[in-house]
Amino acid sequence: MITVDNVSKSFPGRAGAPVHALREVSLDVGAGALYGVVGAEGAGKSTLARCVALQERPDRGAVRYDGINLTALEGRKLREARSQVGVVDPKLRPERTVAGNVAAPLERLGVDAPRRRQRVGTLLDLIGLSRAAAQLPAELTPGQQRRVAVARALATAPAVLLADDPTGGVDAEESGAVLSVLDRARAEFGATVLVTTPDPAVVRRVCDDVALLERGSVVESGNLLGLLGKHGSRIADELLPVITTSRAEAAQYDVAVDVVLVGFAAVGALLPEAASRFDVELATIGGGLTRFGDTPVARFRLGVRGQRADAALAWIAERGAHVTHTLCGLRNVAA
Known part of the structure; x- marks a missing residue:
């Protein structure tokens, strides 16, 4: 037009x-x-x-x-x-x-x-x-x-x-x-x-x-x-919730990732299901929720503990979550 x-x-x-x-x-x-x-x-x-x-x-x-x-x-x-x-x-x-x-x-x-x-x-x-x-x-x-x-x-x-x-x-x-x-x-x-x-x-x-x-x-x-x-x-950085997690807080986990979840199903159920399915701990340590029109959208920093952490994150990504940044081995990095 x-x-x-x-x-x-x-x-x-x-x-x-x-x-x-x-x-x-x-x-x-x-x-x-x-x-x-x-x-x-x-x-x-x-x-x-x-x-x-x-x-x-x-x-x-x-x-x-x-x-x-x-x-x-x-x-x-x-x-x-x-x-x-x-x-x-x-x-x-x-x-x-x-x-x-x-x-x-x-x-x-x-x-x-x-x-x-x-x-x-x-x-x-x-x-x-x-x-x-x-x-x-x-x-x-x-x-x-x-x-x-x-x-x-x-x-x-x-x-x-x-x-x-x-x-x-x-x-x-x-x-x-x-x-x-x-x-x-x-x-x-x-x-x-x-x-x-x-x-x-x-x-x-x-x-x-x-x-x-x-x-x-x-x-x-x-x-x-x-x-x-x-x-x-x-644009995403301007519009999504801000993440202010400290490096020291993230370092308490095996892996820390930033994820974007779009839609009711992703925001409401994807993370709890991944934690249960792969027997891992998924803790929200930063970010928040917002809406784009009628669509809920979340940007979280997740702290992950467990032997199958990588598999859980891969499963989340396969189902539409956007894993935008990964920080691995943080326990071994000075804060």
């Missing part, structure tokens, strides 16, 4: 030296996907979002929707292409009601009143704010305001929805509701959703695929769950 092909973008900096916001960025976002671009402040996420939304022209490279190079369009064709894109703008018109804000894009297109009311009603139901239709933005919480901004971006039924830092300035309790709306936009309306965020929790909550942007360059990308067991994955 969306292809970003070697896009570079720079801006004038101090003393005339250019600031390179994007450096040969390439992404492939499938139709109907919820794709996350994560990175620290200044990584280039907002510039990328503006280029994909056709609000900025890249210096080099191309942005394509369904194979059409949008960066080469001008005039009417460019305006038509932009109509395919809904951009979540958190700034609402303060003098207009919630319903009035959502209806604004339809009014600009000349959509008649009955169809406007029907579309607005559908969108307010989607975001869970039907009862707030007559309220002003100032009467809403920050999270509710952001949900209204999403509804407004969806008013014209765009094929692509862009949300740059959709939970910025929204507390953790309300952020989940904002992300649920984005997920519903994809599931119920078929929109392709591109989210940029500095918050790894956003990616864990809703994204199928992810790219890590650093200093204007994509340093890693791919299917989110597929990256979790990849040795050396920067």
Whole structure:
């Protein structure tokens, strides 16, 4: 659906030296996907979002929707292409009601009143704010305001929805509701959703695929769950629970390994079954549990004791666990 092909973008900096916001960025976002671009402040996420939304022209490279190079369009064709894109703008018109804000894009297109009311009603139901239709933005919480901004971006039924830092300035309790709306936009309306965020929790909550942007360059990308067991994955390291086990603690065991377990069966039953089957002790000495969407995921450091420790770990790996790092013979290593 969306292809970003070697896009570079720079801006004038101090003393005339250019600031390179994007450096040969390439992404492939499938139709109907919820794709996350994560990175620290200044990584280039907002510039990328503006280029994909056709609000900025890249210096080099191309942005394509369904194979059409949008960066080469001008005039009417460019305006038509932009109509395919809904951009979540958190700034609402303060003098207009919630319903009035959502209806604004339809009014600009000349959509008649009955169809406007029907579309607005559908969108307010989607975001869970039907009862707030007559309220002003100032009467809403920050999270509710952001949900209204999403509804407004969806008013014209765009094929692509862009949300740059959709939970910025929204507390953790309300952020989940904002992300649920984005997920519903994809599931119920078929929109392709591109989210940029500095918050790894956003990616864990809703994204199928992810790219890590650093200093204007994509340093890693791919299917989110597929990256979790990849040795050396920067994205996995950012998103999985942190392991802080000391070397001295690990040295108390015959073998210490880091494992990633994905899914209910793996997280709930795999380790106890391995311990029983191979008559070994499997102790969790670091890491923790999290969720990626509805999928539970664990990253543990395991301390293993027993003569069949290697066989137990091999059996775990054969059943889908990712053994990402192994430390053997720790009792013989100085802490």
